[in-house]
Ligand SMILES: NC(=O)C1=CN([C@@H]2O[C@H](COP(=O)(O)OP(=O)(O)OC[C@H]3O[C@@H](n4cnc5c(N)ncnc54)[C@H](OP(=O)(O)O)[C@@H]3O)[C@@H](O)[C@H]2O)C=CC1
């Protein structure tokens with residue numbers, strides 16, 4: 001298994017298991033199966049609503065002697081309604097309790113967007129807290145505090161552009177160690193990925209298969225999804241592998257991690273094995289040409305009418 005190195009030398013497995021939309025009942029089985037076949041990296045979040053079931057799967061795998069805690073890499077994320085400094089530790093403790101763990105390997109600020117306490121998703125502009133009232137630096141100081149207490153080994157962010165990374169890095173005692181972004185051939189984000197690499201910020205790509213269990217497609221209904229893209233399919237045919245494996249191999253080849261979600265045993269195996277697939281310079285050139293700057297997770301929830309947040313704030317330079 002390929003790994004990505006953190007600044008202190010800790011290593012995160014390049015392919016992890018995504019758990020968003022993995023339904024109750026399914027996610028327990030998927031995590032147990034994933035551990036059995038060799039997954040060592042799990043991507044979780046409080047907002048996915050299934051951390052308790054994932055925790056039971058971890059606990060049962062430990063009890064069965066299949067794996068030890070220190071052999072796993074577990075990531076979770078702070079939801080947007082807990083951005084005050086004093087909310088970070090209680091939020092992380094809820095996640096640890098649900099996951100039945102003493103510490104996380106990586107804790108991320110899920111979005112650079114603050115919501116009022118208790119709000120899961122905004123229903124009106126009053127549900128937001130404007131960024132000048134609760135700056136990202138305040139949330140980051142809460143993240144530094146939980147890292148210093150040992151509740152998480154590493155801290156980072158998700159959905160941060162270069163500007164927001166610079167905001168929290170200035171004056172920080174721990175420079176962000178990781179950034180989780182939407183990344184796939186239709187959204188390559190080269191400038192942001194390069195910035196992270198130069199600053200030793202480990203990059204994880206989410207929705208690497210185009211989040212195909214969501215209704216979002218491309219600009220037009222007739223456009224192919226990533227898994228149906230002709231170039232991806234042609235490359236897959238030459239390697240006798242699946243389109244998903246080409247997408248995941250591309251992610252790992254460019255030095256990023258990828259966290260495909262699956263609850264299907266055959267696809268779990270296929271995805272884990274993708275890191276062994278070698279892409280040629282010509283394959284990489286053809287995939288580079290597919291970039292459309294197209295987002296499956298477009299951030300519109302946070303930039304709804306009357307919101308203090310805009311798409312330019314989220315995705316601009
Ligand atoms: N930080 C953030 O803001 C975000 C983080 N994430 C994280 O990233 C993870 C992955 O992204 P996600 O949006 O779930 O979507 P993915 O791009 O991982 O796509 C998941 C879909 O692809 C299917 N699939 C899985 N493997 C294969 C395969 N080999 N061939 C064909 N289809 C396949 C799955 O179905 P099946 O399960 O039936 O196999 C599911 O329908 C999330 O689960 C979450 O952990 C996602 C979005 C935002």
Ligand SMILES: O=C1CO[C@H](CO)[C@@H](O)[C@@H]1O
Nearest residue numbers: 020045047048110297301
């Ligand atoms: O990780 C993600 C998937 O789930 C959330 C919504 O339920 C998204 O907001 C988020 O980016």
